[in-house]
Amino acid sequence: MLIEHLREHSDLGVITATTLKSLGVSNPWRRCEPGGPWQRMHPGVVLLHNGPPTRDQQVTAALLRAGPGAVLTGAEACRRHGLPASGTEIHVLVPGFARGSGALILERASTMPASTDVTGFPVVSAERAVVDACRQLRSIDAATALVAAAVQRGRCTPESLAGEARTNRYGTKLVRAVLKELGRAESVAERDARRLSRRIRLTTPHWNVPIADADGLVIGRPDAWFDDVGLAWEIDSKAFHYGPRDYERTLARNSRYAAAGILVLQTLPSRLRDNPDAVARELKKAHRAAAARPRPPVCIVRLDHPSASGDPPRKSNR
Template identity: 50%
Template sequence: MVTAKQLEAIGMARSTISRRCEPGGRWRILLPGVVLLENGEPTSEQKILAALLHAGGGSILTGVHALARYGLHNLPATDEVHVLVPGNRSTASSGFVHIERSRRLPKPRERAGVPTAPVPRAVIDAARRTPDKDAVTAMMAEAVQRGFCLPRSLADELDEARRGSSLRNALLPILGGARSVAEADAWHLWQRSDLPECRWNVKIFDANGTYIAQPDGWCDELAFAWEIDSLGYHAGDAGFRDTLARNARYAAAGIVVLQTLPSRLRSEPGTVVAELRAALETARLRPRPTLRLG
């Protein structure tokens, strides 16, 4: 990958460059002034390098492709390469490249030789260009769940970006402790209901300090656990064994637990709330076991 100006700087005539980039030629033009020194379809990596050459010095990769370089997986499919450039630069978007001029460029981090925006900035930049609410939640949740950033870092970045309420609503369950789209649905359902306080993804230990579990939702007042158990995760041999062992620990510790399929949070919200109320009442009627949070 090279610019036409770089080729000219080493003595290649502009006419030679143009001839080699003609249809059927040895090279091809990917972006204005950016040449792929072969005639096949560019790879994702070649598109990223071409985008940065097009954007010029000081440009920074952000958005979905930046998050992929950090190793995140729950990302929307996109061919768009999102690049940040200084606010006074006149470079325009072209082809698969979205150029965003910014007066608050982050300090880039080198990821496989590419200047890349920090994870919080890349998440918010990607979220701003992702219409699917679930995809936005999945990106935010994975970034936090896998330790790439703190929820507060996403909130701070969103404040700096001065963006609208839709992204703030997507971030609320993550700030509350949810770590997946299903848990975000559960968080919203609980918030809409007149139920006792619930905490999310906290570790539970018995009186002796022995670990019991880390439930999706935990009502400490009543020692009640809510698990959002998907068929895909828990149906396999290992998942099924782990779920049985977890439920056995709950039972031995005297914890009332309710298991809910993720799909029912949207298809049967009223029924799920009724089940929660009944399970919470059961927990209320028995002596609360001695437990502590980690």
Template identity: 45%
Template sequence: MDWEDVELAARHQILTCAELESLGVTKRMIWARVRTGGPWRRILPGVVMLRNGTPTRAQALEAALRYAGKEAVVTGLAAARLHGLEKFSPTEQVHVLVPHRHRRTNKGYVIVERTTRMPPIVTRGGFPTADVTRAVLDAARRMDESARVQALLAEAVQRGRTTPDRLREELEAGSDRGSALPRAALTAITEGARSVAEGWGMRVAARSGLPPMRWNVRLRTGSGLVLPSPDGWIDDVALAMEVDSLEHHLAPDDYRRTLERHNIMTAHGIVVVHVVPSQLRTEPDKVIAHLRESYRHAARRPRPDIVAQW
């Protein structure tokens, strides 16, 4: 047995006990090195880190895959992070998919999901990973807060990592279990909401009794000048609603861009209503009253020559 061979065989310093034994390390030697105060650490049943201390994120991922077996694939939030998504609370859990015939169970920080629908594998950060569409929906099915679900799916779509059509196809192909919140979030995204706050805005606007509000439309003047795209738009009176994502302490550049958008739209005769996310959540009736009054104001003046596309 050559300790150098052991180190070379260990990806991210992680090996299973079976792999160690195949390299000539006896069970007794393994036990001696992982005991309290020893130089190694047993991370999961049958999985050893060839050093002591807290594993890195890469070591935790590698250990989860070694524990789950050679065909295991990272999915859920762990995979979403590997795909570069970040608008969710970090978690130490690692969600992996394994073929249905496998008999591994959840252990420690590892969620093992047996499936008859193993996804195509893409490599991210050196790890076998489910494609982003499958990964975010696997995560969403286990969430119980609609805002978290919509934030995750909206980020994946907004960053161009997937599309509403691909998300819908994956939802239809999978189990109905845990699909209610992702379906609702996908409906809002399909209708134009690019964020959780815009989803709240949709629901509030729908209660206003006003003509339908379109979302993230493209605007131009009759002469062809392109204008900023508002969050919400009521076309018959050229009324825009802007959901300002940051309520306090806007960075100077963010504040400047908000003012520029407002000034350009109002200079072309558009009536602009600004709301912040907390108002949509806690004061929807006030927002509705403001929308109605702004609509009446917009209806009293001649409609400006603005063309909207959605």
């Protein structure tokens, strides 16, 4: 049958009008009219059925529209790298001129970036994908969440993202602001924690510093450390627990705090976001409770101390 022959020459059922004409279909657009068996995906690109296209078919159609040498970037490339990008657009880099429309962004790259095959598609590096995805965002919280996820999941480093933003500076003001902020706070939640502590005038200069007991053994690296009363504040999120080992590390960390006599307040990012006033009251109460008891014999470890980078200061929620 003709349709089977055409599918053999298509990619996931997606095919160009030029290919269809070479296979003997003189007017493919007639079959794409309302009620027809096919549908037009982009100018010159046809889907050989009239049902909803899959995401892979949409991506295939975008790349066929873009032409030879095109590569995926932005939110779609982030998702192919396993990152939780929120954008629904398909962003494609092309070596020459091309015009996108709707949810298809076709961007000419003066120098085409390297790409690798990810899930069957040519995809830019995670760094380029994150930077390009942030260029399409308007929310600093969304950009922070994406950058933090890329770093925490080991797809990028802050340095590699900063380098990509310097190389590809157009429209990167937001991601550069996020990277600057993340130099002080590693997540949206931690940034919000800093803001809340300043608002209630219960702030501390000690964020993510290693704490050691009287014997010099490093106990942990709390998100916030109130050194005057020996209070640790941890912003713990299930989003950072990817397996049993992460959960075990969190339990071990809490056990070390308890053994050292450190009072610890644990806060979920969702409560910090949705009910900051309640969190503020809890933090004030925890600070008063810590102040009412003898301060435990613990201290901040200098960054140049041999134990400062050893186990267990690695944070369990990172």
